[in-house]
Amino acid sequence: MKKKLPLLMPGCEKFQSYRFPKTNQQARWDYPLRMCRWLAEESARRVKDSRRHFRWKFLRGDCHSHTHHSDGIGTVAETAAMVKSAGLDFQFVTDHWGVTQAPECKRHGVWFGQEPVTKLHHMGILGLNHAFAPKMDFLVDVAEAKRLGATVFVPHPTGWWPVTAYNAEQKKILEKLPDPFLMEICNGANNIVTAWDYTDDSAVKLWDHLLSMGRVVHAMGNTDAHAPHAIGIVWNGVFAPRCEQKTILAVLSKGRSFVSNGPLIHIAMGRAQMGERAGESDRRNPLKMTVVDSRGLTRVRVVADGRVVGTWHLEDAAKFERALRIPKSARRYVRVEVRSRDGARGYSNPVYF
Ligand SMILES: [Zn+2]
Ligand SMILES: [Zn+2]
Structure with a gap:
């Protein structure tokens, strides 16, 4: 006769949730x-x-x-x-x-x-x-x-x-x-x-x-x-x-x-900050960006008039600071978007032109 092998380790019944429907509920x-x-x-x-x-x-x-x-x-x-x-x-x-x-x-x-x-x-x-x-x-x-x-x-x-x-x-x-x-x-x-x-x-x-x-x-x-x-x-x-x-x-x-x-973002061009319009004198300045994530940044991208005008791939940096000249051909706006190591994302509001 074949010996019936156990399906559960001895003494473990009390750990199985389904035996206690009330508390499990x-x-x-x-x-x-x-x-x-x-x-x-x-x-x-x-x-x-x-x-x-x-x-x-x-x-x-x-x-x-x-x-x-x-x-x-x-x-x-x-x-x-x-x-x-x-x-x-x-x-x-x-x-x-x-x-x-x-x-x-x-x-x-x-x-x-x-x-x-x-x-x-x-x-x-x-x-x-x-x-x-x-x-x-x-x-x-x-x-x-x-x-x-x-x-x-x-x-x-x-x-x-x-x-x-x-x-x-x-x-x-x-x-x-x-x-x-x-x-x-x-x-x-x-x-x-x-x-x-x-x-x-x-x-x-x-x-x-x-x-x-x-x-x-x-x-x-x-x-x-x-x-x-x-x-x-x-x-x-x-x-x-x-x-x-x-x-x-x-x-x-x-x-x-x-x-x-996750990520924190600040951008400015001259005196114009995100959400604001960059006047002629502001546009003589590069876009200044600061991006931070204590859990590690992997990508920063600058988008102007729907086109990517700058991309950086980072190795888990906690902070990224950069100034970028935006081409004169961009006539509407510039914004920054960010990815972090775990897939978290951040999007700045635009600086408008
Ligand atoms: Zn709703
Ligand atoms: Zn709704």
């Missing part, structure tokens, strides 16, 4: 959230280490997220806890269809906005304390929200991951939007570890297209988190003197910010 929610919190804490440490090599003061924050006040799965409290882990200075909770989350946001120290759906696009609306009712005409609705004093941004301008791809009409109407305006070049919807995916590549392409037309379009990077897990996977580094909502919105609206999930 709880862990199935808690453990992934804890893993994401560790990632958020790691990203906070990374930026803290980087700041030692970066002389400009900036605040970090995300302008787009959801809770169960619309179609998100988390609460405002869970969002706020994650914001703390990620070391973000500010977070807007922008639920769809209104601002019923506002009292909870006030209690938990985060800000609120909203994201109604209008014809062709969603609308990111910040700094408005009541529900906005769209008339289902994109250009009219944006103008009305601005008239009410709101800061408006275009979320996921080419669609969102994994399968929503906007059509030509949806992209084309952005050419008619009065500039300057704010537009996401990174949207982390449905992403959980890193925000970057091919929809962001197409958003960056559209951004270059609009900038090459001479439009002033300031970039934003937001998580669009529908689960608290994703808070912190991308953020805006805002060169604002203090963390007060009005100030942050004013500085973002001027494009004095960069988009990142």
Whole structure:
């Protein structure tokens, strides 16, 4: 007779999760959230280490997220806890269809906005304390929200991951939007570890297209988190003197910010800094750039009028400083983009010509 061999080492039954469905049920929610919190804490440490090599003061924050006040799965409290882990200075909770989350946001120290759906696009609306009712005409609705004093941004301008791809009409109407305006070049919807995916590549392409037309379009990077897990996977580094909502919105609206999930970027040409226009005397100067990532930089690229005009491949440098003459033939803008060793990315806002 053949001896039956054991399937489990003796005495190990008590370690098998499936034998304890009740505790396992709880862990199935808690453990992934804890893993994401560790990632958020790691990203906070990374930026803290980087700041030692970066002389400009900036605040970090995300302008787009959801809770169960619309179609998100988390609460405002869970969002706020994650914001703390990620070391973000500010977070807007922008639920769809209104601002019923506002009292909870006030209690938990985060800000609120909203994201109604209008014809062709969603609308990111910040700094408005009541529900906005769209008339289902994109250009009219944006103008009305601005008239009410709101800061408006275009979320996921080419669609969102994994399968929503906007059509030509949806992209084309952005050419008619009065500039300057704010537009996401990174949207982390449905992403959980890193925000970057091919929809962001197409958003960056559209951004270059609009900038090459001479439009002033300031970039934003937001998580669009529908689960608290994703808070912190991308953020805006805002060169604002203090963390007060009005100030942050004013500085973002001027494009004095960069988009990142790791690297820090500062660029200037003469007296013109990112988001500003370089006058004739500024253009006599080279573009001065400073890029920092304590976890190691691997590539820095300078883009002018949609063309790459400078590339450096680095071996995990923590800091990169360079001055580059931008060809006179560039007539619209220059911007800088960066990759880090672990794939993290950063995008400066442009200096406009
Ligand atoms: Zn949306
Ligand atoms: Zn959203």
